[in-house]
Amino acid sequence: MVPFIKLLLVTIWGSVFYISSDANVLKQWGASNHYESGINAFSKDAHTTRKQNSIHLDVKCDLCKVFATIIQDYGQGKIERDDVATICIDTCVDLKLYSDRVCKLAVATFKEWVLTVADLAFLSPAYICGTLFGDSCAHAYDPSIMWNISIAGNKPPVVPPKTPKKGSPMLRILHISDIHVDPLYMEGSDAECGEPLCCRSNDNPAPTEARKAGKWGDIRNCDTPFRTLESMFQHIATTHKFDYIVWTGDLPPHNVWNQTRNDQLSQIKNLTAMLNIYFPGKAIFPAVGNHESVPVNSFPQPSITGSQNIKWLYTALADSWTHWLPESSRNTIEYGGYYSVLVRAGFRMIGLNMNYCDSANWWLLINATDPAGQLQWLSNELKIAEDNSEKVHILGHQPPSSCLKAWSWNYYKLVTRFENTIAGQFFGHTHNDEFKVFYDADTLSRPVGVLYVPGSVTPTGGRFPAYRLYEIDGFYTGSSWMVQDHWTYMLNLTEANNSPWVGPQDHPLWKLEYAAKATYGLDNLFPESWDKLITRFEKDDKLFQKYNRQFSRANSGGICEQTCKRNMICNMRSARSYDPALCNDILPGAAYNEYIQFKNDIIAC
Numbered sequence: 001m002v003p004f005i006k007l008l009l010v011t012i013w014g015s016v017f018y019i020s021s022d023a024n025v026l027k028q029w030g031a032s033n034h035y036e037s038g039i040n041a042f043s044k045d046a047h048t049t050r051k052q053n054s055i056h057l058d059v060k061c062d063l064c065k066v067f068a069t070i071i072q073d074y075g076q077g078k079i080e081r082d083d084v085a086t087i088c089i090d091t092c093v094d095l096k097l098y099s100d101r102v103c104k105l106a107v108a109t110f111k112e113w114v115l116t117v118a119d120l121a122f123l124s125p126a127y128i129c130g131t132l133f134g135d136s137c138a139h140a141y142d143p144s145i146m147w148n149i150s151i152a153g154n155k156p157p158v159v160p161p162k163t164p165k166k167g168s169p170m171l172r173i174l175h176i177s178d179i180h181v182d183p184l185y186m187e188g189s190d191a192e193c194g195e196p197l198c199c200r201s202n203d204n205p206a207p208t209e210a211r212k213a214g215k216w217g218d219i220r221n222c223d224t225p226f227r228t229l230e231s232m233f234q235h236i237a238t239t240h241k242f243d244y245i246v247w248t249g250d251l252p253p254h255n256v257w258n259q260t261r262n263d264q265l266s267q268i269k270n271l272t273a274m275l276n277i278y279f280p281g282k283a284i285f286p287a288v289g290n291h292e293s294v295p296v297n298s299f300p301q302p303s304i305t306g307s308q309n310i311k312w313l314y315t316a317l318a319d320s321w322t323h324w325l326p327e328s329s330r331n332t333i334e335y336g337g338y339y340s341v342l343v344r345a346g347f348r349m350i351g352l353n354m355n356y357c358d359s360a361n362w363w364l365l366i367n368a369t370d371p372a373g374q375l376q377w378l379s380n381e382l383k384i385a386e387d388n389s390e391k392v393h394i395l396g397h398q399p400p401s402s403c404l405k406a407w408s409w410n411y412y413k414l415v416t417r418f419e420n421t422i423a424g425q426f427f428g429h430t431h432n433d434e435f436k437v438f439y440d441a442d443t444l445s446r447p448v449g450v451l452y453v454p455g456s457v458t459p460t461g462g463r464f465p466a467y468r469l470y471e472i473d474g475f476y477t478g479s480s481w482m483v484q485d486h487w488t489y490m491l492n493l494t495e496a497n498n499s500p501w502v503g504p505q506d507h508p509l510w511k512l513e514y515a516a517k518a519t520y521g522l523d524n525l526f527p528e529s530w531d532k533l534i535t536r537f538e539k540d541d542k543l544f545q546k547y548n549r550q551f552s553r554a555n556s557g558g559i560c561e562q563t564c565k566r567n568m569i570c571n572m573r574s575a576r577s578y579d580p581a582l583c584n585d586i587l588p589g590a591a592y593n594e595y596i597q598f599k600n601d602i603i604a605c
């Protein structure tokens with residue numbers, strides 16, 4: 001995630017601010033209170049930070065306060081709209097953070113969004129930076145920050161999951177996430193172009209053989225070639241038998257500084273057509289990613305009207321998704337990008353729009369209290385499912401652990417309250433292969449749910465492309481609809497790009513990377529088993545290092561030791577955001593803040 005979050009920071013339009021400007025100009029605007037510490041930290045580490053793909057939390061926090069002050073001054077009429085944009089472009093260019101074209105196009109792309117938000121709300125530096133980075137950055141007291149939805153009914157007695165009888169009917173679900181297909185990907189182009197996204201036909205030629213983009217993709221800052229996506233679809237269609245597809249968002253490439261609404265709509269239309277060609281007649285359950293909108297992460301609440309209204313996207317999603325979902329789902333998709341569908345008697349799919357909980361969505365700085373009423377709607381849907389003895393799978397893009405605190409904690413309560421009903425949770429966004437365990441919200445001791453992230457198709461962030469198949473207990477009365485096992489498949493780009501392909505019909509070899517039960521020695525994949533596996537990881541370092549390799553699809557070499565391992569363990573336990581109580585025994589006190597930084601660094605969204 002870091003290069004693209006950083007790009008938003010560079011232009012000050014996005015989740016945080018990450019640029020500097022002329023000190024004298026800023027002081028004229030009265031923005032000097034936080035300026036010196038932020039700019040000095042930035043100037044010292046700017047270029048090494050760029051190479052390391054990492055931004056330390058205190059640097060981001062200081063710079064957030066600097067530019068939150070500028071936004072505040074703009075809102076008070078002290079700064080002209082165009083002056084803010086000019087300063088951002090000049091600074092980005094002068095500090096050589098990115099190329100001139102990226103700096104200029106990024107500011108143009110994000111300008112109206114961020115300044116419209118500034119027009120609609122008084123945003124103090126403490127409110128902005130405390131909301132985005134938590135109390136370690138600034139204390140942002142506001143009565144709306146922590147809020148609660150109404151959860152209907154009393155929780156029935158817990159029914160522990162049971163292993164299905166031998167020979168019970170099973171189904172399989174294909175999970176694809178974070179495709180990020182790039183129509184401009186070009187073999188042989190420069191994979192180290194100096195911009196947030198490379199390997200493109202509009203980049204300069206690669207100056208050396210080592211910098212040339214591979215035929216099937218590249219693990220440097222490059223997205224998915226069309227031919228690689230096509231090879232994956234062909235391999236799946238001819239190799240696997242499955243019943244449903246879960247498709248958890250992020251379709252466009254990462255050129256977030258130069259995208260239009262038409263670009264995004266074309267991606268939706270083209271990928272919908274591809275899925276219908278390769279998987280005709282299959283039921284597909286999609287979720288919207290943060291990259292589907294323009295600008296990236298911009299998902300205004302339904303109350304926002306005019307040119308910034310999001311209806312252009314939600315209408316297109318409804319038109320696409322109703323190829324597979326019933327027409328009755330159109331109303332909630334067009335309203336808020338979410339839906340609930342009864343797949344068959346006793347089994348329901350609920351697709352969430354997780355952009356309404358994401359701190360990178362600036363619209364939430366206006367009002368983050370249950371945007372679009374989605375969580376309250378989810379609570380009601382789960383109660384209806386419970387009353388009708390239905391099992392539910394929930395899918396979305398960003399995991400709830402990546403959400404603003406109030407949204408995340410409310411979702412966590414729903415998982416506890418409806419643990420007999422929620423049988424599976426499937427998300428994406430991080431590009432990692434990971435799981436998270438939910439614990440009883442009252443005691444944080446008893447495991448009540450598990451969430452799966454299968455990894456991404458795109459290799460951005462140094463991960464080999466992947467997809468996953470789940471085996472589900474289902475298709476009979478009384479079935480649990482819980483995951484019984486899963487298999488992750490991967491394309492080793494190093495091997496694929498070095499193979500002597502001789503014709504257009506040749507395709508690279510997608511291989512089984514691992515099977516969950518066999519790899520980790522699990523009797524089942526119930527929440528309690530995943531919780532026990534976390535405990536085993538703490539003692540069995542060889543097993544943990546195997547998980548660490550699979551976390552990034554075997555590409556990021558090296559051993560994860562001590563602090564890294566503690567942070568990874570905490571990450572498995574942290575299914576809700578900003579809760580140090582989940583990791584007190586391994587990350588006491590200030591060490592939890594280091595985990596927050598670690599979590600941000602390992603997301604390659």
